[in-house]
Amino acid sequence: MPVILESIITCPACGHSRTEIMPTDACQWFYECGTCHAVLRPKPGDCCVFCSYGSVPCPPVQLAGKSCCGSGSSSAP
Incomplete structure (x- = not known):
């Protein structure tokens, strides 16, 4: 499966959306x-x-199904 590099990022503060290259x-x-x-x-x-x-x-x-920062997901306090 090819990796998708475009993502529509939406601001939670104002709702503005823009397509960005990741x-x-x-x-x-x-x-x-x-x-x-x-x-x-x-x-x-x-x-x-x-x-x-x-x-x-x-x-x-997308490729590995895990965090890109190496340690996996962190738990919230």
Whole structure:
């Protein structure tokens, strides 16, 4: 199955959506909304902003079904 590199990321603050190309070699931990300028961070247990707010999980998760940051999902306090 081919890896999907485009994901529609949606800002939880204002609802603005934008199609972005996901990096294949790193986790993206921050994303600034182009409309309201909120800085998005991954939700607890997610490895990146695409896994939290995107329409498609990041490439490492698509390939391996696990966190792209190596340690798997973390537990919330």
